[in-house]
Amino acid sequence: MHTIDDLLRIMTTLRDPERGCPWDVEQNFATIAPYTIEEAYEVADAIDRRDYPGLCEELGDLLLQVVFHAQMAKEAGHFDFGDVVEAISTKMVRRHPHVFADAEVADAQAQTQAWEEHKRAERAAKGEADDSALAGVSRGLPEWQRALKLQKRAATVGFDWPSIEPVIDKLHEEIDEVRAEFASGDAARLTDEIGDLLFVCVNVARHGKVDFSQALRGANAKFERRFRRMEQLAAAGGGLAGLTLAQQDALWDRAKTEEKAAQSGLP
Template sequence: MSDTTVLTSLPQTHRLLTIMQALRDPVSGCPWDRKQTYDTIVPYTLEEAYEVADAIERGDFEELHGELGDLLFQVIFYAQIGQEEGRFDFESIAEKVSDKLVSRHPHVFGDKAFSTDEELKKHWEQQKHRERQGKDESNTSLLDDLPKHFPALSLAQKMQKRVGRHGFDWPEVSGVIDKLEEEIAELKQAIANNDQQNIEEEIGDLLFSCVNLSRHLKVDAEAALRKSARKFEARFRKLEDHLVQQNLTVDTATLEQLDEAWNAAKQLHK
């Protein structure tokens, strides 16, 4: 019986783990897979996670099916390296996340009850904070253990969400809007002063306030910006098509022609 035949007869999780072990085999494995490390795999993990998000946002569930498999393979890859180093394996990873889910859901796996969603969210954050402190006794800040390599918008929103759960927040969205307008005024002043360093700082503050507004309005800032970028792309492609019909390009059209083409593209996109 060939190795391929044996592989196809295995339960799928066992099959995937066996394939990963074969890819990393020091003698007969794939040269590329053998030389990978935790660090070198990270860019692929991020790419696969974004491809999952993209498939979901486009509603392409056939594509999502495949992308989830690619993302799972990333976990299997890390698990294999961890097993080789005697640190952890796939079973211990599954055990750890199972224990965590049970401890964070006492209302499902225990007899605790929450009367509101806010009580549930507060318990969730408190439990996570206790877990962070348990990992490292030096963890004393609510902002400890934040993923520093998050995309900036996601990191800002996660920071704001975490401190907001503990009362450091605007009670009403009007306060966030006032702060946004204040940041715009400060940016205008920095531009008037031609202060490039301050301009960068004020743009950062403005973006941070925009994220805060998104959070208050229950909008994911990262997802919202991706959707706007895709909307711009779709409209710009229609603008290019519109210009081609007039024997023009973006480079040869006047500002007035570009403006007219953009308005036409917006109507077509709607």
């Protein structure tokens, strides 16, 4: 059974300039960062599919990313894996005084609020002068996730829709504005309005307590299933490319009907 120390030694060997892997040796923080993000999404995908053997493997891939970054930092003299472990362990104890000390929290929502207060105090202790409710929202997040965090932060000071109805109204308003900009032909304005529309879509999901990313992954998976079925149905006639849009739509409707029937257990 391998241990974390074994993994650290493996990464050290891979990065060895003399006998390591040429690809691993030439990497840096910037080139590895996209792989780190990709592995995090693959963890989420395995969870969505309830693929627990796959989840085990994907968590290993994600752990490798942490080890990779820590090894590069060690080589540069910044920090090492032990410092990473020390930092997160200290942070977890500090931000959970209701578990590791004598503080009390009423429920999960109260803990979320306390967590944000801890983060605000930590930023102040570092000398960060930004006292906005939006301070500390990372610019490195996927934009949909940053939108969600910005909305949640704004809501902490009462800047939020009171119910879903005005959010839906706003969604319709943004759709109308997107339609108008398509007609105008102004590319910059169209980009701006599509951004507003997507921001409101995130808000709709937030008010519905729906994970925006999970919902979109589900929609992507659904589209892929149905499109692949369309390809199967069209294969005997030469494929989708030779069909009119109306014929393709008919195959889409058939694939959709078949899927719904299978889900309901109907013949």
